[in-house]
Amino acid sequence: MSVIGRDPRETVFERFARHVSSGKAKFFRQAGIDFVIGRREGVYVWDLEGSRLINCHCNGGVFNLGHRNPRVVAALKRALEELDIGNHHLVSEHRALLAERLASICPGDLNRVVFGVGGGEAVDTAIKLARGFTGRPGIISAAGGYHGHTGFALAAGDAKYSAPFVPLPPGFTQVPFGDLEALEEAVKGGAGEETAAVIFETIPATLGMVIPPEGFFQGVRELCDRHGALMIIDEVQTGLGRCGAVWGIDTYGVAPDILITAKGLSGGIYPITATVYSDRLDAFFEENPFIHVSTFGGAEVGCYAALEVLDILEEEGFLEHVREIADVFSNGFRELRDRHPRVLLETRQRGLMMGLKMANDLCGPLMTLAGFRRGILTIYANNDTSVSQILPPLIIEEAQARQVLESLDAMLSDLESNA
Numbered sequence: 501m502s503v504i505g506r507d508p509r510e511t512v513f514e515r516f517a518r519h520v521s522s523g524k525a526k527f528f529r530q531a532g533i534d535f536v537i538g539r540r541e542g543v544y545v546w547d548l549e550g551s552r553l554i555n556c557h558c559n560g561g562v563f564n565l566g567h568r569n570p571r572v573v574a575a576l577k578r579a580l581e582e583l584d585i586g587n588h589h590l591v592s593e594h595r596a597l598l599a600e601r602l603a604s605i606c607p608g609d610l611n612r613v614v615f616g617v618g619g620g621e622a623v624d625t626a627i628k629l630a631r632g633f634t635g636r637p638g639i640i641s642a643a644g645g646y647h648g649h650t651g652f653a654l655a656a657g658d659a660k661y662s663a664p665f666v667p668l669p670p671g672f673t674q675v676p677f678g679d680l681e682a683l684e685e686a687v688k689g690g691a692g693e694e695t696a697a698v699i700f701e702t703i704p705a706t707l708g709m710v711i712p713p714e715g716f717f718q719g720v721r722e723l724c725d726r727h728g729a730l731m732i733i734d735e736v737q738t739g740l741g742r743c744g745a746v747w748g749i750d751t752y753g754v755a756p757d758i759l760i761t762a763k764g765l766s767g768g769i770y771p772i773t774a775t776v777y778s779d780r781l782d783a784f785f786e787e788n789p790f791i792h793v794s795t796f797g798g799a800e801v802g803c804y805a806a807l808e809v810l811d812i813l814e815e816e817g818f819l820e821h822v823r824e825i826a827d828v829f830s831n832g833f834r835e836l837r838d839r840h841p842r843v844l845l846e847t848r849q850r851g852l853m854m855g856l857k858m859a860n861d862l863c864g865p866l867m868t869l870a871g872f873r874r875g876i877l878t879i880y881a882n883n884d885t886s887v888s889q890i891l892p893p894l895i896i897e898e899a900q901a902r903q904v905l906e907s908l909d910a911m912l913s914d915l916e917s918n919a
């Protein structure tokens with residue numbers, strides 16, 4: 501018997517409103533969105549009532565390998581025959597194996613790993629390590645960036661999400677993304693050499709899929725080196741093949757001191773995240789091995805599933821496929837810009853990390869709505885709602901990519917007729 505669809509959609513909505521989130525249920529009702537995910541397979545999700553969408557949201561990259569990738573599902577089932585989460589205090593065979601594997605695909609000397617459950621937790625760990633290692637308080641991040649909703653991650657993100665929770669931890673400063681002069685001022689600022697770390701998403705998704713200017717990350721690296729600050733790169737969305745290389749930051753030829761990976765590492769099947777850091781920072785955790793622990797972080801069954809995710813990522817042809825499909829989108833976007841110059845101002849893309857910058861702040865929400873009618877699940881960038889984020893699964897086939905482009909064409913026409 502199926503575990504999906506026990507009750508009709510309306511009953512699910514009412515139960516959700518009563519016991520999970522009245523606010524979300526109200527928001528979706530008011531927007532006229534009654535979609536409740538039921539079946540899911542590959543690039544598709546189905547509503548409980550059976551209508552089908554191509555998932556171009558993918559929870560920000562969780563479903564890079566599609567929904568319920570059969571290999572990852574099989575790996576988890578195998579793991580469940582013998583493993584459980586393990587013990588986070590003890591030496592662990594599977595945490596060690598996954599850490600070794602992550603080290604082998606990370607740039608520079610990023611050979612050490614702290615595991616977590618969520619992306620925010622992994623960001624918090626990175627910031628703790630930066631402060632612990634340098635003994636400095638300052639953390640600089642991008643205005644309008646997003647690193648999650650936990651403690652330090654929240655303080656590094658946009659005030660929109662943190663304002664009700666003041667006072668925030670001190671020491672956080674924000675600069676415009678891509679502005680090296682402002683960054684230099686901030687790094688030097690305050691009482692001298694106070695900056696522990698600079699943290700950026702490789703491509704800030706919530707800020708609107710902003711592509712960094714030429715030379716930006718080289719500049720960040722140099723500034724950090726000059727001032728003894730650490731460079732933290734949040735690869736939660738851009739990592740694991742999304743940009744056409746293993747890490748988005750690889751495409752800029754720069755190695756950070758700390759790299760954070762989350763979402764896609766789970767294969768969408770078992771939550772697991774990792775904060776990967778340079779050998780030279782290890783002195784801090786060597787002296788304080790129990791100062792940071794996470795009961796479920798790096799659960800052994802999750803490690804086993806993540807190893808399968810990395811096997812797929814490293815298979816011959818995987819990244820080539822991402823780059824080929826990226827070309828299909830790039831050509832398609834050119835046509836869309838020609839066909840819809842009034843609403844589509846700019847397309848932003850690095851591999852399959854993609855965004856459509858449109859004429860005004862209403863366009864993103866309207867595109868999301870139009871997507872439900874036209875067969876695409878896509879969301880807008882919450883810190884620039886004129887941008888629709890387009891994140892298809894990396895395993896999407898060319899014919900499906902063309903279908904997405906056709907839908908986007910129809911959605912942009914819907915927008916024009918609304919304008």
Ligand SMILES: Cc1ncc(COP(=O)(O)O)c(C=O)c1O
Nearest residue numbers: 560618619620646647648736737
């Ligand atoms: C760039 C980035 N960093 C961190 C996070 C936080 O991840 P999580 O929701 O797993 O805590 C997200 C989540 O969307 C993200 O997009």
